[in-house]
Amino acid sequence: MIGPARMLPHSWLGWSLIWLGFCVLAVLPYLVTPFYVGLVTTAMIAAMLAMSLQLLVGATGLVSLGHGAFYGLAAYVVYLVSPEGAAKPIWMTLPLAMAAAGLAAFIIGAISLRTKGFFFLMVTLAFGQLVYFVFHDTKLGGGTDGAYLAKPLISAFGYAFEPTSLPRSMRAWPAYYVALVQLVAMFALLAFFLRSMFGRVLEGIRVNESRMLALGFNTYAYKLAAFTIAGGLAGAAGHMWAMQSGFVNPELVGWHRSAEALLHILIGGIGTLAGPIVGAFAFIFLNEVAQQITERKLLVEGAVILAAVLMMRNGITGIRWLPNLPDTDPDASHEPREGVMQHSREPAND
């Protein structure tokens, strides 16, 4: 038996929890106040960023501190292609933002993937800051102050979701549902990659890169492909951020954003694809709660994160609710079963 894709749920229970989560998100705006609709949108965008980074950190074993650059760059692309007064439709801005982020990731990845481990971390950090200072120190995107985007924010196929045309309580809904659709789509896409033979190679690289190289895998090319895909997906998250907030500034590009995404992965679970989503939600709601109970919210956050990391090494999704089920695979037996092996050829499914 080949074994399941490590980062996806191994049982029906895990899958049920994930789909239940998505279903709850689908009906959530009907249940909560507009403030929480906005907050959950922010959490979903953070989850997208963290999940795209998880393709590198959890799946390939590459810890990057420059992921925020692709996120921020994509947000700026939305600003740059939307001249004042006329918003571009989403089917145009989204691919553009993702392509720009993917291209940047390809170039930065091509250089930084020549290094490994700690040096890779530092080189990606340096490139991330390079992109940051491009937006910070030039007038390209409004300099240090950032810039506002033209409204309406979300339009597609000639129909513009003009927030002001909606009742006050529903103004945050379009962005919410667009973000949710993208979140689910990104989860499905990454699950598809992780299950594929491409994903299995990434897993092999994470476990033992030198062996994969000796087996004949061009590990550099695989890592660059993962880095580019992750960058492009971070672009989708950055694009969504610009759509929701209508505002871009250099802080989107800086390394804090990358570190935050890493933190989300750490809290949610480094070994699962759902981990970054859970981590981002947990972090953002912790942030919110801490803000309400004290002025020293960072202190509370720090303490909770420290406790979480110390007590749950595999994050929230790493908690095992059920004991491991016994191995039911007949192949696992060590007894010679010649007759069975020879005669139990299963009929092909197709």
Next chain:
Amino acid sequence: MTDAEAHLLRTIALSKSFGGLTAVRDVSLSLARGELHAVIGPNGAGKSTLVNLLSGALPPTSGRILLDGQDVTGLPQHARAHRGLARSFQRTNILASLTVLENVRLAVQAVALAPRRLLARPEGETTLIERAKAALARAGLPYGHSRIAGTLAHGQQRQLEIAMALAAAPKVLLLDEPLAGMGPEEGERIAQLLKSLATEHAVLLIEHDMDFVFSVADRLTVLVEGAVLASGPPENVRTNSAVQAAYLGGHAAHLLRVEPYPAWGIAEASTRRERGADGPEWHGEVDVDPHDHGACPGAGRVGLDRRRGCHRSGHVPDRASRHRLRS
């Protein structure tokens, strides 16, 4: 058959230096189709470095490597694997957290999967899986394919290591001490396997176990201090007195007196090999005659073994002297 056809793998004056240390020195050897060529030598003789040079894990300092008549010296490791070169490692090097089958399936995928199929799910690729299972069965692991590779017993991990090398159906197999850490029964199985492999592949075998090497190898190359001391059929190598002095001393008989061997400036040597804490240790004495070293193929170098011998390169004594060998 032309020379290039006969020799699947050839090295020409291959050298590798790490700073001041020359680990592999001017090694020229060739490996023919259907041949099992064993490389032996004392610890630190450069055997594993040689495998790393051949597989592409290390770039050589100088010299060339020809695979199937084509120069592959500048090719990266993964590209050499695609040209039909597979290796196993001296220290078990597997994908420990994956299943046994997945380890071998990836080995097949590396060389046999069309790139356009890369996004397909592995479960549906029955040809890859069948090939992987066949390689596992051949290496002596017909069952327990869903176990996590890291939980296998050491000997089974060695077998898995060989299955991974086999799975790629390579032209040339580089096996770096496949028997290391194997029990006698498994060792016997692997010996049989290697003999059968040698009929269809070219196998370069690095091994410490002398009985094993002499029983399976078609050709032997003895490396000492990174250089080829002797090369040829096992019986020729066995009787070569330089080899006896340098390496085999004490193997057949516990105590071996070496005939005077003027080519190496060794007038007389008595060595014996004893089992030490980390491998064989050497004890004995050697007499060196400085007037004979002019005929030495490695002129200026006197000594049996750089680690236990009495002299290092360039230090030729100026009078006949007796030296104690130490481990």
